[in-house]
Amino acid sequence: MQLDDFTAPDTQAARTAFDLASSYHSPAVLNHVVRSWLWAEAFALIEDRRGVDHELLYTSAVLHDIGLVPAFDNVALSYEEAGGHVAVALTAGAGWAPERRQRALEVIVRHNWPSVDPAMDVEGYLLEVATGLDISGARSDVLPRDFVRQVLAAYPRLSLAEEFTASVTDQGRRKPTTAAQRIVRGGVAGKLARHPLEAVAGP
Template sequence: MSKLIANVTIPDSKLALEAAELLQEHGNELLWNHSNRVFLFAAIQGNQNGVKFDPELLYISSLFHDIGLTSKYSSPDKRFEVDGANAARDFLRSRGVPEESIRLVWDSIALHTTLGIAEHKESEVALMYFGVGYDVMGQNFELISQTMRQQVVDAFPRNQFKQKILPAFLEGFKHKPETTFGNIKSDVCELLLPGYTRPSFCDCVLHSKWSE
């Protein structure tokens, strides 16, 4: 694997390599390629805009951002984003990483699907959100050149990503669809999970136990 892709150096510290090994062990090719593309697109955006960020923390955040979908780290009752954030926190704490850095990584992972909030937080959090949106939905597609995009995809191929990622999402939380209430992953359940009915916030209000 090339260390320099689209003018971005992939971190190769001991911490970064251990995080990469963890994803390779418990994830699959789909998550591996997606997570690396997320990092590269996020870093490209940061570099283009002169944003100061910690590449190692951004890389580790990217590697862990979907690890909550895997059987190893999927809890019975938490959002998969929180499972991934907790896994990263445990990983970093076990290696003596400062708490402020751990908080940034936790927020980057936990908020990566939270619309309208993550982009207003610290650089690592905002860039992770950009990278995820760019790779999954093609948000702000023209902000990165075709040449840069191609270099990233050549290194970490998409391989029918559009067709594979939604079933992969569902596989990670089909046993706990209630955790998608109020976030965009409820769309996945509605499309792919037979018998699923999206909860309504309005129903929660109107049918609450309050008498008035």
């Protein structure tokens, strides 16, 4: 498995999603969302997951944290739901059918679930395990080490630990009934500070 094995979909939705993320995210968070897509695709490959909608997975991965951005922060909704609605609007502009737009919302919301049944939502499952790896270090020994090094060399973690901790803590404080508060109480700050991938050097 090599980094070059994975290519972003060349579609309007995928290109626009990346452009939006690039415009609003810091370099650290932008690298995080791209790594999340790459981890998701890698898990799909090693687990032989069939029937994956790769355009949906990419678009959802790139936009999954857009609700943390002040411009898209929602006064009441959780950041993942707010981000999901951004994805709905973006994919509507790309011509997706209503049912597929709803899938983008579902995948982004479910990435913050404690777990997702792949039989129910394979894209939601893949994004959940991918972000679990990138934020909490879950299953950090599953993907091939050389591939992990290549991804981290191309998309380094930078100041993700500090930025994500600050953002999700703020979300949890203002929206205590949302997943952000559960993530904070689950010790996300410590998990990021001691993240196993922080010690992995690039090639």
